[in-house]
Amino acid sequence: MQTARAANPSITAIATSVDKAADIKRESLRLELEAIQSRYEDGSLPRASYKRLRENVALMQMDLEDNL
Incomplete structure (x- = not known):
């Protein structure tokens, strides 16, 4: 059961990853x-x-902010 959960990240984990990626782009x-x-x-x-x-x-900065 743990293996299945690890393969499917939570929406929170996905949102955190997206936020981190945007911070790196900025x-x-x-x-x-x-x-x-x-x-x-x-x-x-x-x-x-x-x-x-x-x-x-x-x-590029404006595009980044518009995509958030």
Whole structure:
């Protein structure tokens, strides 16, 4: 009986996993913005590319929040 239960996670376990995945996505997007900012500040990323990359990350952040 225990084996059958372990194979079928509870709705709470599924919801917790989804929440953790969303948190990881948020953190990765935050780190991406930091990397973009750092490259722009050190001069290795032109302003046009900087703006485009930040806009792309912003769209990904909005998409993430809309899916929650």
